[in-house]
Amino acid sequence: MNFSNKISDLEENHLLRSRRIAKSPQGTVMKIDNQDVVNFCSNDYLSLANHAKIKEALIEGVEKYGAGSGASHLVSGHSDSHKLLEEALAEFTGQESALLFSSGYSANLGIFSALRDEIKWSIQDKLNHASLIDGCRLIGLPIQRYHHNNLESLANKFKKQSGSGLVVTDNVFSMDGDRANISGISKIIDSSNTMLMQDDAHGFGVFDPIIPERSIYMATLGKAAGVMGAFVSGDKDFIEFLIQKSRPYTYTTALPPVLCHAIQMSLEMIKHGEQREKLFKNIKFFRSMASQLGLSFEQSDSAIQPLIIGSSLKALLISNRLFKEGFFVSAIRPPTVPPNSARLRFTLSADHTFEQIESLLEKVNNAMA
Numbered sequence: 419m420n421f422s423n424k425i426s427d428l429e430e431n432h433l434l435r436s437r438r439i440a441k442s443p444q445g446t447v448m449k450i451d452n453q454d455v456v457n458f459c460s461n462d463y464l465s466l467a468n469h470a471k472i473k474e475a476l477i478e479g480v481e482k483y484g485a486g487s488g489a490s491h492l493v494s495g496h497s498d499s500h501k502l503l504e505e506a507l508a509e510f511t512g513q514e515s516a517l518l519f520s521s522g523y524s525a526n527l528g529i530f531s532a533l534r535d536e537i538k539w540s541i542q543d544k545l546n547h548a549s550l551i552d553g554c555r556l557i558g559l560p561i562q563r564y565h566h567n568n569l570e571s572l573a574n575k576f577k578k579q580s581g582s583g584l585v586v587t588d589n590v591f592s593m594d595g596d597r598a599n600i601s602g603i604s605k606i607i608d609s610s611n612t613m614l615m616q617d618d619a620h621g622f623g624v625f626d627p628i629i630p631e632r633s634i635y636m637a638t639l640g641k642a643a644g645v646m647g648a649f650v651s652g653d654k655d656f657i658e659f660l661i662q663k664s665r666p667y668t669y670t671t672a673l674p675p676v677l678c679h680a681i682q683m684s685l686e687m688i689k690h691g692e693q694r695e696k697l698f699k700n701i702k703f704f705r706s707m708a709s710q711l712g713l714s715f716e717q718s719d720s721a722i723q724p725l726i727i728g729s730s731l732k733a734l735l736i737s738n739r740l741f742k743e744g745f746f747v748s749a750i751r752p753p754t755v756p757p758n759s760a761r762l763r764f765t766l767s768a769d770h771t772f773e774q775i776e777s778l779l780e781k782v783n784n785a786m787a
């Protein structure tokens with residue numbers, strides 16, 4: 419248990435993670451480590467985290483509900499604010515019911531935890547989020563992965579399974595920005611003892627959800643929705659089963675109801691579509707400017723735009739240089755991404771301006787030369 423040696427090892431391999439300190443609210447322009455920067459590494463895709471309407475809803479919600487929920491959902495922590503938001507999320511996703519969790523991480527563990535005695539196997543896309551892999555580990559299932567976004571590889575693995583199981587995929591892949599072929603996956607696994615589970619953390623609020631019948635949908639509320647938390651939606655019986663059997667749902671304090679009140683406003687703004695349109699214009703502008711400059715970004719039509727660098731050291735050096743020049747872009751290194759695929763992960767938000775994007779990409783181009 420020599421932690422100091424372990425930390426030195428990480429440092430030597432350029433894998434030590436550190437935390438920069440924000441002294442302003444989340445947004446496209448921030449003060450971080452005492453420096454003014456344009457922020458290109460937030461998941462606040464619709465620029466709602468510091469939006470005036472969400473803040474007004476929070477203030478109103480505090481007056482109505484106070485600060486904390488005070489207890490877990492199954493004791494005295496479940497309020498009408500939770501109930502109303504669950505109903506609104508079920509309607510928005512076209513499902514019979516929805517269930518709130520405190521975070522996407524706990525929602526994913528929560529689904530696996532409930533299915534412990536129901537499934538015998540789970541097959542996952544190779545690039546699925548860590549929380550989905552951890553969910554599998556939690557219930558002692560072996561990690562079986564198919565090649566990223568490869569339906570043939572999925573079909574090959576699928577035909578070798580027997581008994582009930584779960585096929586699991588991110589919808590928008592968090593470190594790559596590309597999207598799963600949900601309809602294609604659903605056709606392959608069309609059998610009564612297999613369910614599809616999709617994690618739409620980075621698609622919710624940005625793309626219209628595609629949710630095949632009898633499948634499990636999980637999305638987060640701390641990214642495009644700008645607040646915090648997550649929900650699972652699906653058939654009424656499945657959601658009721660989660661309430662009964664999901665340990666990460668049962669044994670934790672409920673989200674503060676004031677947050678649910680604010681998320682109702684996020685949902686209204688998502689439905690209205692204005693922020694989403696601004697985001698899509700920015701994605702289009704970013705991609706066309708990057709291609710004019712000859713920068714080889716990965717194929718992605720989402721808010722996540724990765725530029726693979728390979729070496730962790732080089733990714734870190736470019737990220738630090740951009741930071742000094744006033745642009746915050748995170749260097750993503752293993753184990754978050756596969757070995758030798760360290761990258762700069764650019765994320766776009768509705769409130770970025772074309773000038774900010776243009777100036778960023780010119781700096782990136784110089785740094786890559």
Ligand SMILES: Cc1ncc(COP(=O)(O)O)c(C=O)c1O
Nearest residue numbers: 521522523547592617619638640
């Ligand atoms: C694909 C995916 N799923 C789940 C999560 C976890 O969500 P949360 O941050 O709400 O715990 C994340 C977080 O980044 C994610 O990228």
